[in-house]
Amino acid sequence: MPKKIIYLDNAATTPVDKKVLQKMLPYFSEKFGNAMSLHTMGEEAGDAVEEARENIAKILNCDVQEIFFTSGATESNNTAIKGVVKRYIQEFKGEIPHIITSAFEHHSVLDVFKSLERDKKAEVSFVAPKADGVIDVDDLKKEIKNNTILISIMYVNNEIGTIQPIKEIGDLVKEVNKKQRKSPLIFHTDAVQALNYFTCDVEYLGVDLMSLSAHKIYGPKGIGVLYKRKNLNIPPLMNGGGQERNFRPGTHSVPQIVGFGEAIKLVKKRLEKGEDKKMKEKRDYLIEKILKEIPDVYLNGSREKRSPNNIHFRFDSVEGESLLMKLDMEGIEVGTGSACSSASLQASHVLLALGLKQEQTHGSLRITLGKDTCKKDLDYFFSKLKKIVTDLRKISGNVLDEFKNK
Amino acid sequence: MKYSKKVIEHFRKPHNQGEIKNPDSVAVVGNPVCGDIMRLYIKVGKNKKGEEIIKDIKFETLGCGAAIATSSMITDLAKGKTLEEAYKITTKNVNEELEWLPPVKQHCSNLAAEGLHEALKKYFEKKKEKPKKKKVCKSAKSKKMTKKKS
Known part of the structure; x- marks a missing residue:
């Protein structure tokens, strides 16, 4: 453990x-x-x-x-x-x-x-x-x-x-x-x-x-x-x-x-100590890193008009719950969609409201930083995320391609 | 919602995961809207009695923890079984062997048994077609022969 x-x-x-x-x-x-x-x-x-x-x-x-x-x-x-x-x-x-x-x-x-x-x-x-x-x-x-x-x-x-x-x-x-x-x-x-x-x-x-x-x-x-x-x-x-x-x-x-x-x-x-600005820097550091080093990943929601603690990504050919479970096994606790509906299996009404299709809503991950989150934690998280996404994509074997022309 | 130890075990290290080159049958079940999709490959061989058995079986799955665990479990249950025995494996068997999935996840376990049945059905259909093709070939050959003769 x-x-x-x-x-x-x-x-x-x-x-x-x-x-x-x-x-x-x-x-x-x-x-x-x-x-x-x-x-x-x-x-x-x-x-x-x-x-x-x-x-x-x-x-x-x-x-x-x-x-x-x-x-x-x-x-x-x-x-x-x-x-x-x-x-x-x-x-x-x-x-x-x-x-x-x-x-x-x-x-x-x-x-x-x-x-x-x-x-x-x-x-x-x-x-x-x-x-x-x-x-x-x-x-x-x-x-x-x-x-x-x-x-x-x-x-x-x-x-x-x-x-x-x-x-x-x-x-x-x-x-x-x-x-x-x-x-x-x-x-x-x-x-x-x-x-x-x-x-x-x-x-x-x-x-x-x-x-x-x-x-x-x-x-x-x-x-x-x-x-x-x-x-x-x-x-x-x-x-x-x-x-x-x-x-x-x-x-x-x-x-x-x-x-x-x-x-x-x-x-x-x-806030007087500038916590929001420091958190924003950490947030942008992680967003950059993920976009640069993991293929087929999309940031949900505006990058600028965004809370300093929130990162929300969508991964192609990865299912959110599997991703969450694998991260949990590594001691990292994150969310898919909103916590309230994680057990309900329903596609996120928020992502659907943005105009995404049902099939685009399954591979989402919400990462929300806290006041004690440090850069070292984010680096550890990133290294695990990258490996897990690769592993899960290998397990999925591009099955989605079967539906591309349907 | 909590998964059993067995589900976690199979999710952590899925058995028979991957692709079979030149399989005897492949099935794809599930759909992108619900988010769980499974591709199942089988290779058929024969046992000592000469009965057809599942010699090799592998899967590729995009889906939740339960979808991956049930995919892994069905390969364990089916491997080495005769095709008839394999066809009898049900969703309930998968569920039992995994020490029961949480109620909201029951549909994922449907996927695994459905995948196996689909792959076997496809195999049987292919086999039925084969002898027909042979007959067609024979008659075509004989036609050719007659043509040659004339």
């Missing part, structure tokens, strides 16, 4: 930073109070929750009252989208609104849109990205109708790492809302993959709703945030106790909230 593990799947999840963990630990058994309790222990927990909220509000450049803790980005996305639609239907007594998203969102957005469409609660448009994996703002603009009340576009694509023009979309939404409308157009973004490297200043971006998750930024799993603009009233997804100003009931998970607050502080520190 290999001794060292090289983890290159940081878009799936990240390890909890030791500093974050230290901050969290007292809130399990010592300061275990319920943040809603009125006694000293409860107050202590409540203060910790509010401190975390402040840390997050600072990064988002918003009011603390606009931050709501959830169980994760899936819940944030569901709450935001379903809430906006529900409020419209209530206000206009059963009338159905029109909502827009992209064809390559994370499933926790895409499937919410599909379910609203299926249940006849909304008319839905899915905008396809261009072949480089970036949404064209003009394509979005064309879809906006009088009864369009929501645009939901992810900040950074989780599979291919392409950056979407969030500020431009925010500007477009502001422009649309200048005109008299029956109901204002609301802009939601799933910023889960962006928080580590890009500004999430909601004023600058012009977003009304933003979903975030802690475990992608070296925080704990099971804790997320929904930013909701103050004047935007939407109903909660769940009903219960009065936590989070009646918008998100349920006892606060204090240790996880504390962890999120600490993790987001560390993101800022790393």
Whole structure:
């Protein structure tokens, strides 16, 4: 068995930073109070929750009252989208609104849109990205109708790492809302993959709703945030106790909230040290090397408009799972497509949205760097990758040629 | 989803992987859309009793871990068997020998048995055609003979 593990799947999840963990630990058994309790222990927990909220509000450049803790980005996305639609239907007594998203969102957005469409609660448009994996703002603009009340576009694509023009979309939404409308157009973004490297200043971006998750930024799993603009009233997804100003009931998970607050502080520190630029250099080094030394390989998504941690390749005559398993045997952990659908065997909806054919989607590999990934790791990864691709191509014996003329 | 030790073993070091030059039959099964494709080669020989057996068998597969492991396993199961015995090997046999594939991967194991059956069918068809060809040859020859005579 290999001794060292090289983890290159940081878009799936990240390890909890030791500093974050230290901050969290007292809130399990010592300061275990319920943040809603009125006694000293409860107050202590409540203060910790509010401190975390402040840390997050600072990064988002918003009011603390606009931050709501959830169980994760899936819940944030569901709450935001379903809430906006529900409020419209209530206000206009059963009338159905029109909502827009992209064809390559994370499933926790895409499937919410599909379910609203299926249940006849909304008319839905899915905008396809261009072949480089970036949404064209003009394509979005064309879809906006009088009864369009929501645009939901992810900040950074989780599979291919392409950056979407969030500020431009925010500007477009502001422009649309200048005109008299029956109901204002609301802009939601799933910023889960962006928080580590890009500004999430909601004023600058012009977003009304933003979903975030802690475990992608070296925080704990099971804790997320929904930013909701103050004047935007939407109903909660769940009903219960009065936590989070009646918008998100349920006892606060204090240790996880504390962890999120600490993790987001560390993101800022790393960015101040120029982590994103250093990571980009490493990313480009590996992209160059792979393109130069391995034949019949293609980079999925734009090379420039790309998250500093993401490399996503497609290999001819290699199947993704085999590649992943062989790398795993060498102690290297990577992803094919999105982790959520790896076991579902379905062709990646993201790659299909880029216009690739089903048969072109099977040999894909997602390599996502982390804050501790060093060049030596990438060199080791590369040497193994090159050998494994050669071996698997030998095993496949060009069987694909049989189908070329069919 | 987790693979059995047996699957991992065959995936790590597949048996009888490669090409047979001048095979007696070749089959290609699967399709690029689902992502698993297998090419199976067989060479037929005879045992001491004079029965036809699979003397050699090799595969080339583009596909997931399960597709490669089932390809490897079918070659182990079929090698040395008489053609009739080999034809009786089922998907279930492959699955059992691999200590069961995860449920979502069951279709890959279909591929291996299907490949073997296809290769054998092709071989039988070829054999059926051969004697016919011989007859045609004979009659052609006799025609030629008659022509010569005239």
